[in-house]
Amino acid sequence: MSAFKSRRDLFVLPEGVTYLDGNSLGPLPKAAAERARATIAEEWGPMLITGWNKARWMDLPGRLGDRIGRLIGAPEGSTVVGDTLSIKVYQAVALAVEMRPGRKIVLSDNGNFPSDLYMADGLLRSLGQGHELRIVDPEDVAGHITDEVAAVMLTHVDYRTGRVHDMKAITETAHEAGALMIWDLAHSAGALPVDLTACNADIAVGCTYKYLNGGPGAPGFIHVRPDLIDQVRPALSGWLGHQAPFAFDLDYRPGEGISRMRVGTPPVIQMAVLDAALDAFDGVDMDELRARSIELSERFIAEVEAGCKDVTLASPRDPHRRGSQVSFRFHEGYAAMQALIARGIIGDFRAPDIMRFGFCPLYNTAEEASFAAAALIEIIATGEWDRPEFRARKAVT
């Protein structure tokens, strides 16, 4: 796959490092480093406040939203970037419960990322209208979608195991029951083909520092189906989501379309970095990227399992039911991952016992998959992981 070979050159990948954690924090795109410099030195420096107009800083949230929209099957003008994903989740749930007055349940699953659950729960409590966040097993979601459910809120790809929900089928079931469907695409955007339009999804959110390589702390995004957006008044009614922010009216009037999901001043430098990072996806066929991702993960699983009996595959075995990561359980998974990192093979760990390996076809190669598999086998076979320095827990795992 020579198409991907040249993409690898777009990234800064340190010598001696095999990076398998782009599902948590994408690597630095070379163009992003240059764009950060240029934004600071050629825009902020000389332009000062005039940069908002001259360098079109104010348009960044919508322009970037459209660029991401192309990767997730969202029409122009239906996606906007800003804040963090947790905030976007809050906005999404707030919209949904407002659109379904009388329905008191928001349904999610226990494979969801805790922040999504915490944000939803916090919002529902503060509403004080008797709403309930109901959390069920991932495979039981469809069976719990009743006419009491205002919204079903799910993360498409499970952050721990990589299990993929059937987006089209669950969205259909939600709609049949009159519920709204919220998809979190944190582990999907830029990792596998997503077609929000074909699925008729109502609301989608995601982050940009994982597979989209926007850098640490890069902003989140939100998409609302165009026929719904004008019906809702945003819960986080910040001035930049106002119809006329610079009229400085005392009354809030929601802005045109998706722009009402903006809140406050955009982080311009971080957004400029994201803009440059997204160039790496220009001309990428997402079906081809998916095929390559499956090739990498299948190779890794086959080689690890052939050489090691002490780990258990935590991801679905069917590659079409798995995102772009592979997770293995090992009783001392944390220490084993630290031993891998000491060798320059960077994945990560999720409690209680999951070692995660992300495969990003834009830059990962088949040789890297094999190299990591061989190292994991050796570390476990020799007990190399069993050292005090590998067992000592760091703050970020």
Ligand SMILES: *Cc1c(COP(=O)(O)O)cnc(C)c1O
């Ligand atoms: C990574 C991730 C988050 C993190 O949210 P932030 O507000 O960006 O810290 C939330 N939800 C899911 C599903 C994630 O994968």
